[in-house]
């Protein structure tokens with residue numbers, strides 16, 4: 001069964017990422033859905049799409065819960081079953097997995113999975129508070145630990161244990177900003193120098209402004225179907241051949257390790273095994289870089305390098321666009337932006353473009369196997385998906 | 391009888407207001423839970439006894455928070471960390487009564503206790519914090 005397609009991705013859509021003034025989540029999601037419909041003229045959305053799974057993290061932003069049904073309605077899919085999945089920043093990674101379950105169960109032939117978040121109309125203090133809700137309230141939030149603070153705790157430990165440097169953290173930002181500079185849909189299409197990243201203001205030491213992903217509005221979606229009927233919709237379906245998901249304690253203080261996310265390691269192992277793929281087979285990857293340290297830990301958890309070697313891997317340049325294993329060709333959460341609920345399927349969108357050779361200036365040559373790594377909060381959820389060109 | 395108190399987060403903070411760091415020890419498998427929980431995640435027992443944890447440990451990792459949520463903004467920049475206690479237990483908290491530059495991984499810290507807040511809003515948990523030993 002190894003490497004057998006679980007489902008086929010036949011289309012994908014992404015709204016512009018950024019500060020989308022005056023637009024609300026449902027309207028932003030509709031923009032992403034429209035692109036997915038337009039890319040797939042053989043698909044009749046009203047007839048063919050049997051369900052929506054929507055990743056969305058926070059009611060607080062727009063004072064709006066029950067967003068699955070709302071998103072389906074605004075996408076023109078009124079009355080289909082629409083369910084919101086919430087696993088913090090991995091909400092749409094989980095939506096993708098829920099969609100895979102729906103198709104594999106045989107209950108639905110074709111479903112839309114996606115995600116959305118509207119964040120930029122709130123103050124930074126408010127967003128800081130809402131994001132912290134993905135962490136433990138009685139012991140982390142209660143003691144003033146912010147969401148960047150949790151990753152800063154991991155960064156300090158990683159620096160102490162493995163000699164990872166602030167420069168290496170900044171190199172993740174420089175790399176991802178270069179990629180985002182080439183992505184017309186990225187929030188911050190701007191190159192950043194190492195000096196600028198290193199001298200930016202401190203958010204939670206050792207993490208500075210340029211170590212943090214952006215507060216962004218955005219929506220994303222992909223359409224998945226049974227592999228047997230995928231050719232009905234497109235000549236170039238992308239196969240999802242591995243899917244993993246795991247959880248961990250909500251408080252990082254309860255974990256065995258402060259320098260590794262066990263949920264991500266378990267999810268990766270499941271996905272690799274299912275796909276019959278090894279880390280060295282991966283040609284291009286989207287790795288959850290909510291903070292620069294998260295990408296470095298992600299390299300290690302995904303087996304792209306040995307434990308403790310993540311800082312040196314980014315320094316080697318191998319994860320740059322022209323390196324052996326380009327990571328975050330989209331610009332990642334760092335430069336493309338991190339509309340929390342939208343991130344998981346935004347990663348799948350980038351992989352769809354890469355594997356169908358539509359990534360334009362940031363196209364990776366001859367990419368065949370791709371991986372998406374989506375982490376919820378400080379690691380209490382992780383999903384890993386592996387994709388293959390047909 | 392303290393043994394009768396429920397093994398909950400609420401009770402943990404009641405003990406904090408009394409200046410005690412208390413965990414729940416599973417009577418069946420011996421695992422110590424800090425914070426306590428009503429169901430042992432190792433053996434599924436619901437039988438516990440309270441055990442007082444030495445309020446001192448070593449700093450495992452830390453950060454200095456500059457951008458804080460609204461209720462902490464006035465305190466920023468402030469330090470938070472995770473300390474290693476006895477019995478392989480760890481808890482996070484603020485590090486106070488120290489200049490930020492003096493904070494180092496491995497330093498010895500003790501747990502100090504604050505009084506319960508006087509607001510009527512949930513939650514009314516008192517805070518503990520860490521200070522140099």
Ligand SMILES: [Zn+2]
Nearest residue numbers: 416419430433
């Ligand atoms: Zn037990």
